[in-house]
Structure formats: C-alpha cells, structure tokens
Amino acid sequence: MRPLEVFIQGVGLWAPAVAxxxxxxxxxxxxxxxxxxxxxxxxxxxxxxxxxxxxxxxxAAAVAGQAVSASGLDPANLASVFSSxxxxxxxxxxxxxxxxxxxxxxxxxxxHNSVHNxxxxxxxxxxxxxxxxxxxxxxxxxxxxxxLEAAAQAVADDHPVxxxxxxxxxxxxxxxxxxxxxxxxxxxxxxxxxxxxxxARLVIATAPITTVTRARDDRLHAWTTANPSAAGLPLLEAxxxxxxxxVVLAASAGMALHVRGETLT
Amino acid sequence: xxxxxxxxxxxxxTATTALGPGLKAQSDGLxxxxxxxxxxxxxxxxxxxxxxxVDGLEDAALPADAAGWECRNNRLAWLxxxxxxxxxxxxxxxxxxxxDRVAVVMGTSTASIGAxxxxxxxxxxxxxxxxxxxxxxxxxPNSLTGFVQAALGLDGPALTIATACSSSAKVFAAAERLxxxxxxxxxxVGGVDTLCESVLFGFNSLELVSNEPCRPFDATxxxxxxxxxxxxxxxxxxxxxxxxxxxAGYGESSDAHHMSTPHPEGLxxxxxxxxxxxxxxxxAAEVDYINLHGTASLKNDEVEAALVARSFSAQTRxxxxxxxxxxxxxxxxxxxxxxALLAIRDGFVPGNLNASQPDPACxxxxxxxxxxxxxxxxxxxxxGFGGNNACLAFVAGDHD
Numbered sequence: 001m002r003p004l005e006v007f008i009q010g011v012g013l014w015a016p017a018v019a020x021x022x023x024x025x026x027x028x029x030x031x032x033x034x035x036x037x038x039x040x041x042x043x044x045x046x047x048x049x050x051x052x053x054x055x056x057x058x059x060a061a062a063v064a065g066q067a068v069s070a071s072g073l074d075p076a077n078l079a080s081v082f083s084s085x086x087x088x089x090x091x092x093x094x095x096x097x098x099x100x101x102x103x104x105x106x107x108x109x110x111x112h113n114s115v116h117n118x119x120x121x122x123x124x125x126x127x128x129x130x131x132x133x134x135x136x137x138x139x140x141x142x143x144x145x146x147x148l149e150a151a152a153q154a155v156a157d158d159h160p161v162x163x164x165x166x167x168x169x170x171x172x173x174x175x176x177x178x179x180x181x182x183x184x185x186x187x188x189x190x191x192x193x194x195x196x197x198x199x200a201r202l203v204i205a206t207a208p209i210t211t212v213t214r215a216r217d218d219r220l221h222a223w224t225t226a227n228p229s230a231a232g233l234p235l236l237e238a239x240x241x242x243x244x245x246x247v248v249l250a251a252s253a254g255m256a257l258h259v260r261g262e263t264l265t
Numbered sequence: 266x267x268x269x270x271x272x273x274x275x276x277x278x279t280a281t282t283a284l285g286p287g288l289k290a291q292s293d294g295l296x297x298x299x300x301x302x303x304x305x306x307x308x309x310x311x312x313x314x315x316x317x318x319v320d321g322l323e324d325a326a327l328p329a330d331a332a333g334w335e336c337r338n339n340r341l342a343w344l345x346x347x348x349x350x351x352x353x354x355x356x357x358x359x360x361x362x363x364x365d366r367v368a369v370v371m372g373t374s375t376a377s378i379g380a381x382x383x384x385x386x387x388x389x390x391x392x393x394x395x396x397x398x399x400x401x402x403x404x405x406p407n408s409l410t411g412f413v414q415a416a417l418g419l420d421g422p423a424l425t426i427a428t429a430c431s432s433s434a435k436v437f438a439a440a441e442r443l444x445x446x447x448x449x450x451x452x453x454v455g456g457v458d459t460l461c462e463s464v465l466f467g468f469n470s471l472e473l474v475s476n477e478p479c480r481p482f483d484a485t486x487x488x489x490x491x492x493x494x495x496x497x498x499x500x501x502x503x504x505x506x507x508x509x510x511x512x513a514g515y516g517e518s519s520d521a522h523h524m525s526t527p528h529p530e531g532l533x534x535x536x537x538x539x540x541x542x543x544x545x546x547x548x549a550a551e552v553d554y555i556n557l558h559g560t561a562s563l564k565n566d567e568v569e570a571a572l573v574a575r576s577f578s579a580q581t582r583x584x585x586x587x588x589x590x591x592x593x594x595x596x597x598x599x600x601x602x603x604x605a606l607l608a609i610r611d612g613f614v615p616g617n618l619n620a621s622q623p624d625p626a627c628x629x630x631x632x633x634x635x636x637x638x639x640x641x642x643x644x645x646x647x648x649g650f651g652g653n654n655a656c657l658a659f660v661a662g663d664h665d
Contacts (some may be wrong), residue, residue, distance in 0.1 A: 001448045003445060004446065023664040080270060084406075085405060086406070087365075087406060087427075096379075096381050096382050096384075097385055100386045103308075103462055106469075108467075108470040108471045108472075111466075111467035111468075111470050111471065112471065112524045112525040114467070115650045116326070116374070116406055116428070117429055117650070118651060120520075120653070121653065122584070123523070123654065124651070125521050125523070125524070127521070130532065132426060133428075133517075133651075134426060134517075135423060135651075135653075136424055136426055136427065136457060137405070138407050138423060138424055138425060139405055140403070142407075145423070149424060149439060151441055152446055152448065154440040156445055157442075159481075173384065173393060174404065176399075178405065179401075180476045206270065206422065224549055245272040252414065252422050252423035252424075253414060253420075253423065254365065254420030254423075261276060
C-alpha cells in the first residue's frame, strides 16, 4: 500500500492527572502538578446534558472538544470516528446487574445510553453535525484501528476527520475481565492536506504485528497498561516533546501500524 | 456531494435469520410470504412479544479449537459463515491475496453481551465471574470480529463497527475505503446480533416492542419485533469478477436530533440516500428496489414512508422485510443487503409482510405483495440509535 499521509490539526487529551492537551507537556516536564480530581470538562454539551451525561460521553466530548477547537474547524461539518475498546463500563455493569436481578426495572435512558455509539450520538446532536459518524471497537487495538479508520476516511474522501478514543474505568464484576483501572481519552483532528494550523505530519503504513512501541515516560507506560485507549501515548509523547516519532501501534490481532510523525512549526 | 466511486465486486454473500440458515432459506421464505417470527420463548421471564429466533444454536457448539470464543453470538457467526460456501470463499481470497491483505469489518450492536449477562446471573459467592465464563475476549464489543478473523485465518486490519442498527451497513463503507486506498485487496464484511436480555428488556423499557408480530408500514402498527441474524459478504475489486453483483455506493450521515427518535423530517436519512446515489453515480429514477429500514416503530416508518414517497417515482418498488426476520439490530444492514442482492439475482421484490392497512404516508412505491420483475439497482436503508444513518446501493454485474 501507499502509506497514508495525514496532518494533525488539533489534539485533545484527558487523564485523571492531566485535564487537557495544553497541560500535557508541562506535566510531562514536571512543571505542572497532577490535576485536581474531577470529571472531564465537556463544554460542547449543553449544561443539562453535561449534568446527566454518562462518563463515556463526558470523556469523549471533552477530548473531541479540545481537538476540534484547536483545529479551528466547524464541528457541524466534521466527520468523526469514536473508538473505544469497552464502551461505557459503568452502564454495562448496571445493565447486566439489573437484568440479573429485576429486568423489568431497566431504565430506558440507561438503555439508550448503553449503545456503543452513545458518545458519537451526543456529540453530533450537540454540534448539530450531519456528517458521517462512526463508533468502532477493536479490543486492545482500538486506538490503532481507530487511527487507521479515521486516516483512511480523511484520505479516501479528502476531508478532515475527528478521531476520539476513550475508555471509561471498569466497574463491578466486569472489571476483572476488562482490567481497565484508569479512565483515559484522547482525540485527533486529521486532515488530508497541510494547512497553517497543521501541528504534525503523520505517515501511516501497515505491517505484520511486532512489538509495539513503549512510552518513554514510565508514568505514561503505566497508563497504556491500564487503558487500551492510551495505546497512542508513545506517539503523543513524541509529538508533545516536538520530536519526530517513529512508533509501532497495534491495529488488529495480526496487524500493526508504523506511524512516522514529524512536528511542524 | 461525494465523487462517484469505482464499484466493488461482491464475490460471495450469505445470510442466516429466523427464516433459516443460508440464502435458500431466505429466498424460499420470502417467496412463500412466510414469517419467521414466533412468540417469545427466549428469556427466563419472557416478555409478551414476538421474536425472530434462529433454531438450533443451543446445540451448535463451536469447534474445539475455538472454544474460547464460545457464546451465542459467535455460534451464530459460525453457523452463518458456513452457509453458501462463504467461509471457503473467504479462505480462498486469503490464499489469492495473502491473509494480511484481507480486512475483516463486522457490525454488531451488542456482540456477545449475552455471555456477560449470563456471568452476572451466575456470579460466584465472592461476586466474581464463574470459571467457565472468565474469557476476556468474549466480554467486549470486539468479540465477534476477533472470532471471525481467527476462524477465517485472516491477519489484516480488523474492526468492529457498533453504531446500533446501522452497524452492518456501515461496514461496506469502511471496507470500500480500505480497498480503494490499497490497504487491502479484499474485505470480509458482515454483522451478527443475537437475542439477549439487554435488547429485549431495553427496547421494552422504551415502549418500542410490539406484543404481536411486527407490522411495518401498517397504519395501526404496534412496534418492533426483535430478531437475531448473521450475514457476510466478500468484497473484491471489480475486475476479478465482472459478472458478480456490485457495491456501487454508500451514504453515511447523522440526524443530530435525538438519541432514540429519528429526525422528524428524515433529514439524516435523506442525506444518506443522496450521498449513496451520488457515490454510485445513479439517479433516483434508476432505482428498481429499496429494502427499507421499516422497523414497525411508529416514528421510523412514518419518516421513512414520507422520504420514499417524495424521492422516488412509482416505478421504484419498496418494502420492509422486518415482518419476516424481526428487527435484527446490528445485523439488519447485512441481512437486508443480502435481500437486496437476492432481489437483483432473482428478479424478485419481496412483499412488505404483515401490513393489512397501509399507513397513509406510504406512496405508490410500496410493494405490499411479492412481485417478479428485473431488478438492476437495489438500495438498502439502515438507521440506528444516536441518529446514525446508512444507505447502500447495489447494482447487477455485467452479463454477456
């Protein structure tokens, strides 16, 4: 294949210790302490929705909002891919526990929030976006598979695409299976062509799976083992430092992405 | 509007529903106007509703080397992929192109959540999953895709699309992009969803479930019947099989309206339709048959009937096949893609089953009974929660 070339127009990031992409570099450098405990700031949602929104929606909307805002693009026309290995685990735990005990008492709101594309749905409603919007999963390779899907869409249809990758913390008995012990989300706005806002150029090629790249910072490495959506951190770490990146990410059980990144000024 | 795309050949396809396993069971059931729906006998505390249940899954264990993937959804995937020579065709494609050159893109709304529900009903005294269900790969949305990729011995990109009831229509779009860009040379696409408590009690909580067999586009319809199904299609470049039917286009859009109610004017549905026609380079007048989403929910059918009535001439035929299969949720896209392809193959328009009193919003396009006529161009509509819409366009292959 010819490698896919895309340009990063904006980045979003949320972890319990770091609330935004803008805080990420100072935090990495030790110039900024851990963030105060709190929920992700999803300013794009109307206030009443924000109060009621499940964690998955807050996570995805917070990072998507950061990335789109940095890109300067109008979210109403922006195609999007929402990637998550496990969806909203608190809701899955609620659904399975309720169905085991009193199925007729299932909450209709929790049910419609249980669909894997709930964050995608809330995002398109809040931004009045009629563009194509997808919700995907690829297990532990969800970040890489989402990056491939978003980059492919950007290049194939020659328009920018938002990628938001998020996983909520595991809940209840299900946690023993998913083993997600930390909430984390990140977002990228990818463009098929370079603009004055382009922060970095990515060249993405597929290859048989080998060892994936380890984050250099041990704190980030710990996040990648605690949340599948954090698998892109080795790439984000290099970009945050303004350095070139050459990373291997899993894209499926048998396939890897080789991502070469070059920061642009 | 998107540029027209190069069509892709559909070199194999299959579907398994409440009508039975494989394409012959589908075409026989459709031709006989025989519904596959039955009174709900699925759950332990059955709701008063009708379901589309696939027979025999309880006794259809996965092969021993796939035992780690055991669950009802993967059993249905296995049953479905072994109909109509599909699995052999996919393995042959892997030999032809290389196993890393064949993508797997599967759609599902709930994957194997039934197994997770089962674990929660049978937790140990310590509140842990029972030993037999401690299988991490099954308790996640990607279970279906992981199983299909392993069962077919494929090593390419693999992706689950989970956009509720448009899931296995959107798989065609994702696969087309990967083939067009040369990331892969072929793609196995499809979708599987199985009956589980989550969807039966979930749709019941939203008061969307009928207590009789669903009656799409009937003026007095009472809601949906939930079904289970699985289906697959193999996409390759057109030159490899000029006579094969083709994926000519697709459209994807968002309603931006409400999580569980369609846009009242069908805005998103219309955008997806126009996008699909533009990509296919087709005019609405060239469309012979539309397999409608037609769930028999009050709102969906009202909006979709109006969209068809204002967008197409009376020559275009349209029907919902949910009266045969029930609403198979994340599998509806692939099942109804298969029905659109059968319409092209057989020159057969399936009648819109179970409607005795047409909704006045319906136009003259509705095929209330089976019709025999050549079908060169067929569309399939799929709309999901979150206002997620997809429309697929298929055309007949070359005949010389």
